[in-house]
Amino acid sequence: MVKISACVIVKNEAENIPKWLQCMRKIADEIIVVDTGSDDITRQLAVAAGAAVYDFTWCDDFAMAKNYAIAKAVGDWIMFLDADEYFIDDMPEKIIKQLNEIDSNKMVDALICRMINIDKDNNDKFINSFYQLRIFRNKPELRYEGKVHEMLKCDGKTPSLLVLPRDIYIYHTGYSAKINMEKLKRNLKLLQREIAEHGEDILYYKPLADCYYGMKEYERVIYYDKKLIESGVTLIGMDTGVYLQYINTLCILDKPKADIKAIVDAGLKKYPASSDLNYQKGFLLYEDGDFIASEKYLNKALKLYDTKEQIASSDIDRSFFLIYGLLGDISSLKNxxxxxxxxxxxxxxxxxxxxxxxxxxxxxxxxxxxxxxxxxxxxxxxxxxxxxxxxxxxxxxxxxxxxxxxxxxxxxKFSSTDMALEVFSRGNYNLAAKKIAVILDMTYKNIIMDTLDKKEEMSSLSRCILPKGYQAAFYQVKNKLE
Known part of the structure; x- marks a missing residue:
């Protein structure tokens, strides 16, 4: 059996760390928590849960802090989830089984797992999904690089990767509504500092676009998404994400449909097996009234989602209702x-x-x-x-x-109106008429009393509504009151 070390770096994570610790106790042989300066009870919670807790002086360098945690680990494999990430259900058992099967294959350095962003401030609503490296061997040549949006490297190169099955996934709550803006501002500040010191590297384009997208600075999103696409660089686990973000941004800004179609077609040319991009194409064709072609792409999107293991960003999960509904419309048109x-x-x-x-x-x-x-x-x-x-x-x-x-x-109980409607729906029209007459009588009297209470003249609208007998009654009472 392989030994697993669970590592995390934290600062003021008292809200998230209990769930993280509970999750890691189900899978890890040791738990390592590196605290970077918490002033809440994060540290105490970790100690009480039996974790090995270490202090690290924060220096605006995520890679250095993570590598410090790795150096403390003794397990065969390291699981490095953030404090706002966790497994559910039987995921730990599935992962342990996978690691025991993979361990003998020394060609595999690290595992890529599906990450699902959910909004815990909005009933755990699905945001999107992507693939990310969170599990890797405990080897001295495997270390993180990059002060912000750090990446695991093997002697400075991309490690040998294996993709875990789609039914193994991690929930991430870090982009929930109330905390997202704070994280975006922090990340943007660190990125801008790095750019000021070392220049604007291609690897900064995606994180910059992500920051500006969350901050709703959409023209800047387009600028960096376009630069990333033109660079030809592909990001493992997020390769289609730049196209999807670009498309969503163009839609938000209500850009010409021709511009949106161009990006969808460019994305499909590069990633023809993307379920998300096939869905986007099908939706655009539906809007154009080309229902036959639309049906083809929508069905293809569903088939790709069900049958292909895609190591890609995706937000199609939140669009299934639309795909199914459009296919319903098309089937209805076809009788x-x-x-x-x-x-x-x-x-x-x-x-x-x-x-x-x-x-x-x-x-x-x-x-x-x-x-x-x-x-x-x-x-x-x-x-x-x-x-x-x-x-x-x-x-x-x-x-x-x-x-x-x-x-x-x-x-x-039913209102009088509902009772009248029920009687009418049963075909008892005489009784329904009597009930409606009672309702109208009460309504007319309420109009009269309201007008008298306000000591106003009868409005033209009231004269249109009230029958002459009720109008006469109104003036009789009004004259007596005067």
């Missing part, structure tokens, strides 16, 4: 109703609150029995979605279903 229903179900299960796809879905299932429609809707909607579902059903005139779900979801 393939059953296929359209399947796509719409998948889309709304990913994102239940997209009105376009809900309306299109309901048009197809609208003529089916209420029981069938309820069966479909129950596959998508839960109580947390009740506001959207009730509003959508009411807007499209699905009165029976509206009343059915309101009865299920709302604990309070």
């Amino acid at each position: 393939k109703k059953e296929q359209a229903i399947k796509w719409y179900l998948k889309s709304l299960q990913e994102n239940p609150h997209v009105r376009q796809f809900f309306d299109n879905f309901y048009k197809i299932i609208g003529k089916r029995t209420d029981k069938v429609k309820i069966t479909f809707l129950n596959k998508i909607y839960r109580e947390k979605d009740k506001d959207f579902l009730l509003r959508a059903l009411k807007d499209i005139g699905a009165d029976k279903l509206y009343l059915y779900y309101k009865n299920i979801y709302q604990s309070e």
Whole structure:
């Protein structure tokens, strides 16, 4: 069995370090925490958890701090996750199994693992994913280089890498909303200092673009993404990321569609197996009305995502609802109703609150029995979605279903209007008319009392609404009060 050393450098990570320590205890034989100057309880938490804690005087050099931690490790393999990164479920067991199988292959220096950025301030919402080096052999020639956005090198060169299966991944919360700006400003400051001392290296283009993207300085993002693409340099684990960021930035700035198409096509020429770029192409074709070609690229994007192990940046996970919905629209246009229903179900299960796809879905299932429609809707909607579902059903005139779900979801009794609507939907028109008359009588009286309370004249709108008998009653009461 291989021995694993878990290392981390920290400063004021009291919020994140408990989860990191809990995660590492499941996989590591030793835990090394290098503190760079915390003034919270980070250090105490690490000591209490049984970690070996060392102090390092911060010198604006991430590589030096990480290499100090590595020098303390004695395991066969080193796992160097940041304090805001962690595994879930059975990931530790899977990684241990992989390392035991790989250990005898001395041609492999390090492992690349899928990283998933989530926003913990927004219900752990998916941001994007990419591949990053986080596990490597404990060898003296493997050390980090670079004061900021440090990279692991083997005697100054790229180490021999192996990609872990896609079902092994790490969650990263460092770009959550409330802390992202602070990190971006820190990183930009360090990058600018490096550039002032040594000049603007090609390897700075991506981190600079990332900083400016997070800070919403989009013209600078375009400048550095363009420079990186023109340089021809590819970044392991983030090779398509520059194109995706460039495309998103052009969309944010509402640049001409021709510019966006040019970048998508350039990206596809270089990375034809990118699921994200194939999706982007399919979306643009859909907008142009070329539905046949759009369907081809959207299906290709899904196939590539399912079957190809891509060592690339990706944000397609947050776009599945759109891909499925567009394929539903295309299937509907082709009069393939059953296929359209399947796509719409998948889309709304990913994102239940997209009105376009809900309306299109309901048009197809609208003529089916209420029981069938309820069966479909129950596959998508839960109580947390009740506001959207009730509003959508009411807007499209699905009165029976509206009343059915309101009865299920709302604990309070029906309003008088709902009761009248229920009676009307059952075909009892005489009783419905009586209930509506009661509702109108109360409404008219409320208008009259409100106007009298404010001591105002009757407005032109009220005169349009109130029947003559109620207008006469208003003036009778008004004259008595005067």
